[in-house]
Amino acid sequence: MRRFISGNINYSSWSIRALLMARHVGLDAKEEIVPLDFPETTERLAAISPTRKVPLLIWDDETVWDSLAIIEWLAEHFPDKDVWPAEAKARARARAISAEMHSGFPTLRKACPMDIRSRHATPELTEALKSDIARIDRIWTETREAFGEGGPFLFGDWSAADAVYAPVVTRFRTYDLPRSDRAQAYMDAVLAHPLMQTMQEEAEAEPWGITYGPDGRKAWMR
Numbered sequence: 001m002r003r004f005i006s007g008n009i010n011y012s013s014w015s016i017r018a019l020l021m022a023r024h025v026g027l028d029a030k031e032e033i034v035p036l037d038f039p040e041t042t043e044r045l046a047a048i049s050p051t052r053k054v055p056l057l058i059w060d061d062e063t064v065w066d067s068l069a070i071i072e073w074l075a076e077h078f079p080d081k082d083v084w085p086a087e088a089k090a091r092a093r094a095r096a097i098s099a100e101m102h103s104g105f106p107t108l109r110k111a112c113p114m115d116i117r118s119r120h121a122t123p124e125l126t127e128a129l130k131s132d133i134a135r136i137d138r139i140w141t142e143t144r145e146a147f148g149e150g151g152p153f154l155f156g157d158w159s160a161a162d163a164v165y166a167p168v169v170t171r172f173r174t175y176d177l178p179r180s181d182r183a184q185a186y187m188d189a190v191l192a193h194p195l196m197q198t199m200q201e202e203a204e205a206e207p208w209g210i211t212y213g214p215d216g217r218k219a220w221m222r
């Protein structure tokens, strides 16, 4: 029995990174959503996830948690699906920029929580936020310049690196963050990808909302 458990498509950026790649490889798994920030959420997650977090891949008797670990699992089990770029230098760069996203950009994450279907005012562009934004713009433009010749994505064809940055692309759109023309062209390609179009539709259809207030996050039914 294979199950892929994620949080809300609209809000759970870690979930959609791994889910995009699960769908990219055609993973045959039952997709389930545990909506975040309801009173029962932690208990529901504790019953299945050692970290009480999503995403989570249950693969027969193996449980894999953490978005990057799931992506690596998919890369191992679907070697013909080009989860990472095929060429070694490109693959190394793809892993480096994905690890950088996974462990960094706390200011951007805090100031601009993912909310795919909504549009919000641009937050105050503090030096820390400007620095995160500039670094991301540089990652997109430099990677495309060095490796993107064969197509519109970071390494030409769609890869895990694009899935890792997809929630950042939607944040740039949601909060209308400043970006270069080349970053905009990359964003347009990501947002037009069929897997992203499907996620956009799913995010719009979800019945759950989350409000970010001074007392933390609160879930509600739309």
Ligand SMILES: N[C@@H](CCC(=O)N[C@@H](CS)C(=O)NCC(=O)O)C(=O)O
Binding pocket: 007, 011, 012, 013, 014, 015, 036, 037, 041, 042, 045, 052, 053, 054, 055, 065, 066, 067, 068
């Ligand atoms: N490093 C983890 C982060 C996972 C994470 O923080 N997931 C959030 C949702 S995006 C979560 O499950 N939160 C649990 C909760 O809010 O109760 C990964 O990459 O998968």
